[in-house]
Amino acid sequence: MPRAFASVPTRLGAPDRRLRQLTSYSLKRAYHRLQSDAARVLEDLGLRITTYSALAIVCDMPDLRQSQLAEALSMERSNTVVIVDALEQADLIERRRVEHDRRAYALRATAAGRRLCDQATEALHRHEAEMLAPLNDKERGDLMDLLRKLDGGVDGS
Amino acid sequence: MPRAFASVPTRLGAPDRRLRQLTSYSLKRAYHRLQSDAARVLEDLGLRITTYSALAIVCDMPDLRQSQLAEALSMERSNTVVIVDALEQADLIERRRVEHDRRAYALRATAAGRRLCDQATEALHRHEAEMLAPLNDKERGDLMDLLRKLDGGVDGS
DNA sequence: CGTAAATGGTTATCGCGCATGACAATTATG
DNA sequence: CATAATTGTCATGCGCGATAACCATTTACG
Numbered sequence: 334m335p336r337a338f339a340s341v342p343t344r345l346g347a348p349d350r351r352l353r354q355l356t357s358y359s360l361k362r363a364y365h366r367l368q369s370d371a372a373r374v375l376e377d378l379g380l381r382i383t384t385y386s387a388l389a390i391v392c393d394m395p396d397l398r399q400s401q402l403a404e405a406l407s408m409e410r411s412n413t414v415v416i417v418d419a420l421e422q423a424d425l426i427e428r429r430r431v432e433h434d435r436r437a438y439a440l441r442a443t444a445a446g447r448r449l450c451d452q453a454t455e456a457l458h459r460h461e462a463e464m465l466a467p468l469n470d471k472e473r474g475d476l477m478d479l480l481r482k483l484d485g486g487v488d489g490s
Numbered sequence: 491m492p493r494a495f496a497s498v499p500t501r502l503g504a505p506d507r508r509l510r511q512l513t514s515y516s517l518k519r520a521y522h523r524l525q526s527d528a529a530r531v532l533e534d535l536g537l538r539i540t541t542y543s544a545l546a547i548v549c550d551m552p553d554l555r556q557s558q559l560a561e562a563l564s565m566e567r568s569n570t571v572v573i574v575d576a577l578e579q580a581d582l583i584e585r586r587r588v589e590h591d592r593r594a595y596a597l598r599a600t601a602a603g604r605r606l607c608d609q610a611t612e613a614l615h616r617h618e619a620e621m622l623a624p625l626n627d628k629e630r631g632d633l634m635d636l637l638r639k640l641d642g643g644v645d646g647s
Numbered sequence: 648c649g650t651a652a653a654t655g656g657t658t659a660t661c662g663c664g665c666a667t668g669a670c671a672a673t674t675a676t677g
Numbered sequence: 678c679a680t681a682a683t684t685g686t687c688a689t690g691c692g693c694g695a696t697a698a699c700c701a702t703t704t705a706c707g
Contacts, residue, residue: 348547348550348551348554348558348559348562349543349546349547349550349562349563350550351546351547351549351550351611352543352546352547353638354611354615355611355614355615355618356524356618356622356630356633356634356637357524357525357528357614357618358543359634359637359638359641360517360520360521360524360525360637361521361525361539362564362637362640362641363517363637363640363641364517364518364521365564365694366640366641367513367514367517367640368514368517368518369694371514372663381663381664382518382663382664383663383664383665386506386509386515389506389508389509390505390506390508390509392508393505393506393507393508394505397505398684398685399684399685400683400684400685401505402505405505405506406506407519407522408664408665408666409665409666409667410684410685410686411665411666411667411668411685411686411687411688412664412665412666413685414685414686414687417685433674434673434674434683434684435672435673435674435684436672436673436674436683436684436685437673437683437684437685438684438685454508454512457512457514458511458512461512461513461514464514464640465513465640467639467640468636468639468640472636472639473513475632475636476513476633476636476637476640477513477516479625479629479632479633479636480513480516480517480519480520480633481510481516482624482625482629483519483520483523483524483621483622483624483625483633484516484519484520484523522664522665526665529692538692538693539692539693540692540693540694555655555656556655556656557654557655557656565693565694565695566694566695566696567655567656567657568656568657568658568659568694568695568696568697569693569694569695570656571656571657571658590703591654591655591702591703592701592702592703593654593655593656593701593702593703594654594655594656594702595655595656
């Protein structure tokens with residue numbers, strides 16, 4: 334641990350006062366903390382964040398197409414290709430051809446995929462609980478609600 | 491806008507039920523929305539998010555060193571180099587040599603830098619208000635508090 | 648004092664997440 | 678039937694951040 338100078342203190346008092354006024358800034362900081370933790374958790378399971386997210390969606394919504402997956406993940410469909418490739422090569426999901434439309438694929442999780450997804454989901458919840466330690470139960474719920482409201486605010490009627 | 495199929499609805503009902511249970515997921519989605527909006531706002535001013543953040547910190551804390559900047563931004567000091575380079579080349583900040591330590595630089599914003607920073611800060615607050623539209627005043631405050639708590643929970647007593 | 652360790656800045660390189668733009672194959676539509 | 682729209686794909690680039698190795702300088706210590 335570095336010692337403080339006489340004139341220049343090492344721990345300066347909040348050099349980011351201005352930034353702290355921006356919700357985006359605090360959001361970004363919180364995001365990075367949770368995200369890098371989640372990445373570490375998933376790494377042990379051979380997954381990355383995008384890869385896990387896609388797997389989870391495919392598990393919960395079988396026979397989804399890649400474009401729909403992209404829409405669900407709010408990303409461009411071109412990016413889903415490599416994600417689905419990775420999941421397919423790991424035998425976690427399958428690309429099935431769909432009847433009546435030879436362009437599209439119907440994505441479906443394998444048994445191994447569903448198993449790994451459950452495992453990952455549980456591990457994530459466990460670690461997330463630690464990251465959310467500074468918040469009590471009500472605060473966690475509030476945070477969830479607020480974040481969801483920011484994200485399109487679509488709540489199933 | 492795509493029309494819905496008869497059998498396969500385009501808007502399928504929340505394919506990410508499972509992910510929605512994770513705070514990290516909602517956090518990530520909210521982050522991306524606010525972040526890309528902020529990036530667009532700053533682009534018009536010739537700034538990027540990292541570049542603006544660094545500028546804001548230097549403005550509020552003159553004669554900061556690059557390592558301290560890195561610490562304030564929670565990033566490795568190597569990454570601050572290119573950021574400071576960009577700001578210096580744009581004449582927004584200066585690298586001053588510091589007395590008694592010829593290794594370090596004291597970063598200081600120029601008049602133009604402070605002006606641009608104020609401009610950017612105001613623009614960001616304006617746009618952020620729009621992004622936070624689905625939240626009322628209390629909710630915005632709550633969100634801020636919760637995010638800050640997640641981020642080390644250091645509140646200046 | 649002199650050598651070793653710590654510190655500040657720099658460079659090169661890599662990884663992840665995501666966007667854009669173009670493309671071929673297929674399907675829908677006027 | 679010709680044209681438009683849709684699906685998946687590929688190549689490429691950008692932004693952000695991490696790691697590792699490297700000097701120059703400063704500090705600590707035997």
